[in-house]
Amino acid sequence: MVLKRFAELSTPLVADACMRAGVGLRVAPAGVVGVVPGGRVAGRVLPVRHYGSVDVFLEAYGAAAPGDVLVIDNGGRTDEACVGDLAVLEARAAGIAGVVVWGLHRDTPELVEIGLPVFSYGSLPLGPLRLDGREPEALATARFGPHLVSAADAVFADADGVLFVPGARLDEVLETAAGIARTERSQAERIRSGDTLRRQTSFEEFLERRAADPGYSFRQHLRRVGGAIEE
Structure with a gap:
């Protein structure tokens, strides 16, 4: 399991290893932090793009394997929180190991109580007020900053930030x-x-x-x- 292998490591060590092994670095823009200080997570990317409704998360959970990490592409928006306590509770029920958001979260006290690792750019009380058209890639890929990730990638997150590694090079x-x-x-x-x-x-x-x-x-x-x- 990826998370178990990450237990004695850190994102800086993984970043250095990528450089040494010649693996292209895909590091999330600075500022992603855990809802609970000291939290950490690692696993296969379960990608999803958010369009204003929680239904896309529920659909993604149906394809989840135990230990996957939900990576939410909300375009880095700071005008809405795209994930809260119910979506995270359901993620835990689906066997997901954690949630990493290119955007904001809400329901912070409830997320702390739930205990599933959640990483985002911060919190905001306001949920989505929009409902955008859905792209064909909604459950196939997610953008995170300048990077595009998919289920072929692994994600690592801890107190130093978030980065992505191609699954084919993960063992190395x-x-x-x-x-x-x-x-x-x-x-x-x-x-x-x-x-x-x-x-x-x-x-x-x-x-x-x-x-x-x-x-x-x-x-x-x-x-x-x-x-x-x-x-």
Whole structure:
């Protein structure tokens, strides 16, 4: 299960792993946060586009597999909340692991009580006052910022934000992220024990090499010495 594999990781680690593995980064625009601080979720994308009515969510739930994450495309709108307590309760009943919204939510106290991870750009009391025409792709793809996602993708969300990874590269990315995590944990423990990061990364050597070769980057150096500060 994707969420179980994500338990010891984070979105920054997954992002670094994508860069190391050459997987194109699809990171949501900054500002998406969990309704409950510290919440996190990961799973296959269950895409849906919102047009002003909850019916499209209910239809999407019929195709959900346990552990899917509902990714709602509401165009990043800030003039309405597109999801609330009843839709989230029904999502939980359908076996969905969490909800990620390109837009706003409402019913915050009820969502906290329900406990299903919900990520959005914030809350607003007002629900939709519109009913737009439905696109053929309503249940096939969802936009999230500049990115288009589908059930062929996995989504990861935590306190640092949201990103998407192609399902076909998921195992590779998660294995790479786990390796980076091990390296970073080791580096952190060594810093706490008095072995500075500058010494661990042979920073003086880097400065000398850069002086001789201005094109020598710190990222190149880190890869040569086995560091994992940045990609």
